Amino acid sequence: AQSVTQLDSQVPVFEEAPVELRCNYSSSVSVYLFWYVQYPNQGLQLLLKYLSGSTLVKGINGFEAEFNKSQTSFHLRKPSVHISDTAEYFCAVSDPGSARQLTFGSGTQLTVLP
Amino acid sequence: NAGVTQTPKFQVLKTGQSMTLQCAQDMNHEYMSWYRQDPGMGLRLIHYSVGAGITDQGEVPNGYNVSRSTTEDFPLRLLSAAPSQTSVYFCASRTGTGGADTQYFGPGTRLTVL
Numbered sequence: 001a002q003s004v005t006q007l008d009s010q011v012p013v014f015e016e017a018p019v020e021l022r023c024n025y026s027s028s029v030s031v032y033l034f035w036y037v038q039y040p041n042q043g044l045q046l047l048l049k050y051l052s053g054s055t056l057v058k059g060i061n062g063f064e065a066e067f068n069k070s071q072t073s074f075h076l077r078k079p080s081v082h083i084s085d086t087a088e089y090f091c092a093v094s095d096p097g098s099a100r101q102l103t104f105g106s107g108t109q110l111t112v113l114p
Numbered sequence: 115n116a117g118v119t120q121t122p123k124f125q126v127l128k129t130g131q132s133m134t135l136q137c138a139q140d141m142n143h144e145y146m147s148w149y150r151q152d153p154g155m156g157l158r159l160i161h162y163s164v165g166a167g168i169t170d171q172g173e174v175p176n177g178y179n180v181s182r183s184t185t186e187d188f189p190l191r192l193l194s195a196a197p198s199q200t201s202v203y204f205c206a207s208r209t210g211t212g213g214a215d216t217q218y219f220g221p222g223t224r225l226t227v228l
Contacts, residue, residue: 004156009154031213032213032214036219041221041222042221042222043118043204043219043220043221043222044157044204044206044217044219045219046216046217049214049216051214090156090157094213094214095213096212096213096214097213102157102159102213102217103159104149104156104157104158105156106154106155106156107154107156
């Protein structure tokens with residue numbers, strides 16, 4: 001079974017500073033990778049996804065992620081965060097050959113401080 | 115286009131009571147699913163459906179039932195609520211059964227079992 005590890009449960013960062021949220025997955029086969037964001041008291045929405053091709057994926061709100069197959073990682077980055085980026089971020093993986101849904105990591109709470 | 119809707123938003127039950135969480139989508143998506151979200155554990159799949167009349171178990175199905183009589187609706191039933199079922203429940207849908215499609219989440223139902 002696939003698993004996803006988000007190494008940091010909480011990441012505080014000052015406004016306009018860069019941030020990296022780490023994600024590692026365990027799979028020896030091809031996978032699809034996703035980052036979702038959950039704002040307070042809301043459902044999840046897609047930030048970006050990697051299916052194939054270029055390993056650098058750009059998403060909404062200035063976020064990007066880099067797929068690294070050798071390190072089985074898919075870290076999320078933003079060069080300059082805003083207060084409005086405060087939210088919980090989830091990394092997820094799916095198996096292209098399976099009808100089952102996503103396997104999520106435990107989440108990283110990003111708090112942007114003024 | 116309302117997307118994925120869930121009712122109720124909040125619910126308090128006593129141990130042993132039953133209830134149904136409602137989920138509907140108006141995007142004509144074949145694939146629907148239910149997740150529960152617990153602190154530090156991310157989202158865990160309860161049940162999913164690949165189309166009307168077809169359902170299957172996810173990672174944590176015990177204590178929950180589902181049915182899919184129409185493409186639009188996918189209710190989740192708790193037959194005899196237990197305190198361990200206190201959680202936030204999310205319904206999601208996506209276009210196809212492959213792993214590449216974006217999932218769309220509802221706003222969630224916050225359930226407390228006393």
